[in-house]
Amino acid sequence: MRTQVAIIGAGPAGLMLSHLLAREGVESVVVECRSRAYVEARIRAGLLEASTVDLLDEVGLGRRLHAEGFAHRGIYLHWPGERHHIDFVDLVGKMVYIYGQTELTRDFGRARDEDGQLLFYEATGTRLEGIESDSPSVVFTDPAGRETRIEADLIAGCDGSFGPSRESIPSSACQTWEKHYPYSWLGVLANVAPSTDELIYSWSPEGFALHSMRSESVSRLYLQVGPQAKVEEWSDDQIWEVLARRLGDGEGGWHLEAGPITEKSVLPMRSFVMAPMRHHRLFLAGDAAHIVPPTGAKGLNLAIADVALLSEALVAFTKGDTLLADEYSERALRRVWRCTHFSWWMTTMLHTSGDPFEAELQRSQLGWVTSSVAGAAGLAENYAGLPIGY
Ligand code: FAD
Ligand code: DHB
Numbered sequence: 001m002r003t004q005v006a007i008i009g010a011g012p013a014g015l016m017l018s019h020l021l022a023r024e025g026v027e028s029v030v031v032e033c034r035s036r037a038y039v040e041a042r043i044r045a046g047l048l049e050a051s052t053v054d055l056l057d058e059v060g061l062g063r064r065l066h067a068e069g070f071a072h073r074g075i076y077l078h079w080p081g082e083r084h085h086i087d088f089v090d091l092v093g094k095m096v097y098i099y100g101q102t103e104l105t106r107d108f109g110r111a112r113d114e115d116g117q118l119l120f121y122e123a124t125g126t127r128l129e130g131i132e133s134d135s136p137s138v139v140f141t142d143p144a145g146r147e148t149r150i151e152a153d154l155i156a157g158c159d160g161s162f163g164p165s166r167e168s169i170p171s172s173a174c175q176t177w178e179k180h181y182p183y184s185w186l187g188v189l190a191n192v193a194p195s196t197d198e199l200i201y202s203w204s205p206e207g208f209a210l211h212s213m214r215s216e217s218v219s220r221l222y223l224q225v226g227p228q229a230k231v232e233e234w235s236d237d238q239i240w241e242v243l244a245r246r247l248g249d250g251e252g253g254w255h256l257e258a259g260p261i262t263e264k265s266v267l268p269m270r271s272f273v274m275a276p277m278r279h280h281r282l283f284l285a286g287d288a289a290h291i292v293p294p295t296g297a298k299g300l301n302l303a304i305a306d307v308a309l310l311s312e313a314l315v316a317f318t319k320g321d322t323l324l325a326d327e328y329s330e331r332a333l334r335r336v337w338r339c340t341h342f343s344w345w346m347t348t349m350l351h352t353s354g355d356p357f358e359a360e361l362q363r364s365q366l367g368w369v370t371s372s373v374a375g376a377a378g379l380a381e382n383y384a385g386l387p388i389g390y
Helices: 012-023 036-041 050-058 063-068 088-092 101-114 236-247 299-318 323-350 356-371 373-384
Strands: 002-008 028-031 070-072 074-079 082-087 096-098 118-120 124-129 137-141 147-157 175-190 200-202 209-213 219-225 261-275 282-284
Touching: 002 012, 002 137, 002 299, 012 028, 012 101, 012 299, 028 147, 036 101, 050 063, 050 096, 050 299, 063 101, 074 088, 074 356, 082 088, 082 356, 082 373, 088 373, 147 299, 200 236, 200 323, 209 236, 219 236, 236 261, 261 323, 282 299, 299 323, 323 356, 323 373, 356 373
Parallel strands: 002 028, 002 147, 028 118, 074 200, 147 282
Antiparallel strands: 070 096, 074 082, 124 137, 137 147, 175 219, 175 261, 200 209, 209 219
């Protein structure tokens, strides 16, 4: 089989890329190792930046998001005895949106169905061949056991942090940076109305907590836990007790409403960047090229920003103009490093290590960010999102 762009991975990066390419008349085939049901049910991100939403609107994918998602003016920063609202609209004129990655993935899936997109789910043994030649291919075994080869002009590696694309690039041809943080997040989904109108990021001496949401009746909450923590070690009662303490239940009359927990998972935290994000005919986008810790909600938004740049580059490439393809990695990495810094900064400001000196620095930083317009505007500009072409 032959196509113009072979895309590996049907996460947000891969699906959005195939959507953007189709709009410009460029044909692609998507290869995904999981089932469609699994991909569409995977609970992950929930916060979209203004520029992500603008792009989704522009390409006809924003309708359900505006009908069912929540537009937020800002976030709360909380620490014992203090709760401050950072108003992004006042500070930088932008809103952010709560809309589950599950919902977005379903919207992408529906749009790809309407376009008749060729997608292979449950592919095994996916490998890349000839990426240094002018006719690379992606080879995999389909669920019926047939080996399938897709010959392409270009390959887009959108296969997340454990996919084969990044692994196909020789280590002599790239540089990587990595940082592991000494904590993880325990994330829960609960059938209870959110106890807040906008997200609460909370510092407490015993660790970080985040109150997010998915709908009028579903809350999403996260707790800083030890790096080796396991889901089984945390009972539902214990999770609610710790959340209540860290989020300031009872302070100023605020109350955290508990409810049945329907999903629990542990998320290790690391930063990772690989450069360049291209090797000959292979282009990387999203988590395949970089990982950020989740504080600040940049992962999904970065994946979308990457493919916005990549689609332009690939469209031009198919018409014989290679300039944007040559510039892709450098342009994408500018934003990647900005978001890598912001995610690291939010993470280190809000997570506790037990070091009393660091705790005082964190409280000082929180005090400054919430009392200085310049401090708050810096957070707002990074959180609500820089323009796609930043
Ligand atoms: P992925 O979503 O990982 O997609 C990659 C796809 O490639 C997957 O479907 C995978 O199955 C497939 N694949 C892997 N290997 C192969 C193979 N061998 N062959 C074929 N296919 C393969 N980001 C935000 O912006 N905001 C948030 O609020 C936020 N919260 C998060 C909360 C949690 C708990 C987690 C885990 C992540 C969160 N993120 C958030 C990060 C965000 O979910 C990711 O950055 C985003 O999914 C990246 O999209 P992607 O398409 O690059 O990669
Ligand atoms: C969510 C996740 C994040 O990492 C974050 O910073 C904000 C919101 C969420 O899943 O809703």
